[in-house]
Amino acid sequence: MWETIRITLQLAAVTTIILLVLGTPLAWWLARSSAWWKEAVAALVALPLVLPPTVLGFYLLIAMSPSSPLGQLAISLTGQSLPFTFAGLVIGSVFYSLPFVVQPIRNAFEAIGERPLEVAATLRASPWKRFFTIALPLARPGFLTGAVLGFAHTVGEFGVVLMIGGNIPGETKVLSIAIYDHVEALEYDQAHLISAGMLVFAFLVILAMMVLEKKLRRGPAHGGRS
Amino acid sequence: MWETIRITLQLAAVTTIILLVLGTPLAWWLARSSAWWKEAVAALVALPLVLPPTVLGFYLLIAMSPSSPLGQLAISLTGQSLPFTFAGLVIGSVFYSLPFVVQPIRNAFEAIGERPLEVAATLRASPWKRFFTIALPLARPGFLTGAVLGFAHTVGEFGVVLMIGGNIPGETKVLSIAIYDHVEALEYDQAHLISAGMLVFAFLVILAMMVLEKKLRRGPAHGGRS
Amino acid sequence: MNFLSAKLKGRLQDFTLDAAFEIPASGITALFGPSGCGKTTILRCLAGLERLDGYVRLKDDVWQDQGYFRPPHKRAIGYVFQEASLFPHMTVKQNLSYGMANPDKVHLHETADLLGVRELLDRIPDRLSGGERQRVAIGRALLSKPDILLMDEPLSALDRAAKTAIIPYLERLHAGLSIPVLYVSHDHSEVERLADHMLVMDKGRVISNGPLDEMLTDCSLPLASSREATSILEAEITGFDDKNVISLLTVKGATLQVPGALGPVNSRCRLRIAASDVSLASTHPSQTTILNVLPARILAVHDLGNAQFNILCALGDEDGGRILARISRLSLARFGFETGQDIFVQIKGVSMV
């Protein structure tokens, strides 16, 4: 049980971090590029959503299997194929939850507008400095939303994880699958217990994040004049 | 097959519309209220995400069963209980996809700031007029994101639908379940075919929405001075 | 008769506002005071965008009082914000017509012409210059047909030519419709030209409040000692010299000659005379291009402390129009002017406001 909880939290945390790390430049590019094909990329990012998770997991399984190019690459790099490992789970979850992170961050970047970045440029801030000192802080609500949706979704994620993780205790078995197993095995009491625990825990985590963000924010929504 | 496609599109469309209708006032309240418990509500909205869809479906099944208060209500109103009906599917999907719609819209509302609404108020615009002529149009990117995520997620939604829909052809069988069935039944060719079709269709729909939104928007991201 | 009366008290962080004032039923009231003294805060309170303790009454209507607060959209105000704040998702035209009860194309086009934004009607605000944005914001407030106009430095981003085009429009507006205007401005000449009344603020308090001419020549106020000190005289056009293109203007106690055709005979107008344009002489000077050399009596001598003096004179005798002269200590010493003395004022520059 504790194993399972640990793996769940670890998966959600690692996935969320990777999603933020990958999603941020992607969102930035989507927000700022004027390439004509960027909306096609945006649509592509949203696409995995359309497939049922298990089916998506099935395709990921095929894509990552030892005989596929990706699988071969993984084997030559790490000596191991990806499915049925924690790393494989992370990849699958990242793939599946990407749009929930990219879209809110992209919107937040777009809402900043040109002006603050222009001002920073005239103050000799390099593109990197502008990004880190202006764009990132001003887009914080988008990051919060992306992180909450990404985290929660990874905790509850199940189809993809089941398919490419293989439900291996101590390695790829996460809480969502544990609940599912209990439900399948008609062990409702355990299912209720874990579900309730998860809900309470997730509620507290999400609430804490939101309250923290509000504290950090520049004052109340009302009464501002800028 | 066509039946299934029709039901899928109908479910996604109806769900998205309901999500926008319900999500908008909720997002508005979350963006503007200064109630101390509003972040708790926000966390609650995100909570269904944390449960695996099938498990969530399981609880919804229990909640909507004929012996439950909700089930009794539904029966006394419509003469029918909710599970295994299209209406039941819609309720489940709405419940499950709500956070993907509420969060982006809330962020968009918050990004507007006080000023445009204050200006409108001094021009004698009632709260309703302010909402419809200022807040809604300025929050459009958030609505687009919410609609795309909500729509795509409902198309791909599967666990909840499977659980409370009962997979009845012509009534509650949607494409995601059809693909899943084919995968489980080792009919990989059909699964590939439907998946590819869905992906292409979804890609085109999402792309069209995004390009349309861009056209409608007030000019390019670059070069603005406001 | 007071149109609007208000008493407002409250804090914004370190800043305390404690102001009570009245605004007359017609005319433009200038709200004057240093940066950060609370001008914008007052306008926001009047508009209902900020709620402090106190009351706001408009004629027999109560907008705010103990336990009562009318929301902004139910107050018939027109508010020009300090920053233009156009709706970014609307064209200039949509911005202009937003507050119009029944959109009237002719009226809208008229206003747009006057403000010089007719060509910009289909632009989005992002693509306007600073001054263009400000003009659209003015038009938008005017077109909402308010009962009172609150203007927060509406002309600050405008060049003289644009101001010169807009100010007469505002004047006509207040003359024609006689809606009162509360006008925040830092520009002395704008205030002299436009305002009838004046409300001087400092550090959250209203320190003085009255008709413009009194406020300008009141030596206890900072205005009379500033470099731009001026007097304002109400005048009647009583004649016109066709050959030399000179108008004759009668004010209390004197008749002035002012170049140009200023208006039809018998009409009234307002004259502005800078204190630094006024010099004094103990005897009637001759051989000077100064047109207006008028007998006057000294009412007060006021030391400004920087080797300069303000001399308050009345044209003719004590009851005549008041004129402020700015002279040096040297001149004062040489001619020894004192209160009650009869002298001549030489007015170099007279302009119609």
Place this chain on the structure above:
Amino acid sequence: MNFLSAKLKGRLQDFTLDAAFEIPASGITALFGPSGCGKTTILRCLAGLERLDGYVRLKDDVWQDQGYFRPPHKRAIGYVFQEASLFPHMTVKQNLSYGMANPDKVHLHETADLLGVRELLDRIPDRLSGGERQRVAIGRALLSKPDILLMDEPLSALDRAAKTAIIPYLERLHAGLSIPVLYVSHDHSEVERLADHMLVMDKGRVISNGPLDEMLTDCSLPLASSREATSILEAEITGFDDKNVISLLTVKGATLQVPGALGPVNSRCRLRIAASDVSLASTHPSQTTILNVLPARILAVHDLGNAQFNILCALGDEDGGRILARISRLSLARFGFETGQDIFVQIKGVSMV
């Protein structure tokens, strides 16, 4: 020697910019022109925020040329935007220090004191008044130690007192560091006080460009015919009358008396004389409080078309300092002034700029 030279050509929708100009290596260059004529666009091009065709060169450095464009953050500019544009998520202090290469608390506090925002250092921009925001924006640009300052109406939201505090700071800045400043302003007196050079724009073109005094008295430019027409004279303080507190100032062709202690003897300063403060007399007048009555020669007579004339005079003889006098047709007719005639100018108001 030119510090910055630029030639820019391009379109923004309906608007066409086609401007070539140079800015000298030191001093303040005023950018003057009606709303919407392209002033902000020019600043944006110089800053690298907008890219039109043409070149921009700074000393021997090329910022933009055929196929080359240096990004804004590699141009050592300080830009004060037309709207304050503070970073909303930073305190005033963080805003101020954002562009500082090595944050120096003393320098920051000094600047904050000067701009009167010392008390606001921990505030967020949302909670500042309009003028406070603008002052912070000025400080932020100055603290980034730029090689050239671009200022888009930086003082428009400020009252006279705040301006009076900031302008000497800008002057000292440009005197001490001698970094050039390109300064957009609509305020005549601000320009007279601050500017050494002037760039006049209209409809996207630079219509005139030169030293301030020439531009002001050039009767072919709109400036000389405006109501605020002025002359600027460079002067040396040559004496001080202790008893009467009068300074003696020597300009080319004359010595003027100006009330007050204007500075140490032998120092130089700039004098501003409004055309409307200058009257002419054919003989030496007596018995007037006007301090300065000086012999001069008429260089040109210019009909302004509204019953008023500009008379350009040189103090002493033809080579003396140039002074513009604004007189009425009536006076001209009565005294019959003409080019080449020797007369007396009576200067009512002289102020140091």
Place this chain on the structure above:
Amino acid sequence: EKVHLAVASNFTGPAKQLAETFQRTSGHKAVLSFGSTGKLYAQIIHGAPFDIFLAADAERPSRLVFDGLALEESLFTYAVGRLALYSPTLRTSTALRNKLESGDFQRLAIANPKTAPYGLAAEELLGNLKINTKGKLVFGENIAQTYQFVASGNADLGLVAAAQLKASDSAGWMVPETLHAPIRQQAVLLNRGKDNPAARAFLAFLRSDPAGKMIRSFGYGLGEG
């Protein structure tokens, strides 16, 4: 040594108990992963690290043998599933059977015949009894879901696994084996487990009498060998 088993989800309960006994008696360790048979099959052909597959049908294991991923000689039926008709409101077999045959019900839950062997069996039964179920069938993804449809009261009747009724102490009508082909759940040793002594040991244990007893006690029948 460690043996890794892929177990069809309907066999979750017995598998857990079997593994426990096996670990206690053999000293080997048994790691269990549950999933639907189809899913487990897909995972195995894509390299899942399982030694033994306990499927819910006979088809998947044979296919694995055909694919060359499992050893043919190891194939055997470890359990035979039986259908039971279940309704939480009806306690006796006759009442249940009558209700089914009269067609007097709103919803009948069966497992999806396409994906679950129990569904196939249910279809066969309904065909044999010639019951008109048009518009009344709801399909569970697997037999566990089918059970939930009935247990939650949302379907008035369901054809579930006899083993489920046993597990939840409920009564039902045990459908005679004559009315549907027996559901033969087969086990197979996968290539990966070929040289794993623990895997061989588990398969041997699975064929043993104590194991058979345990399987029976969950409501399954035993295969012929």
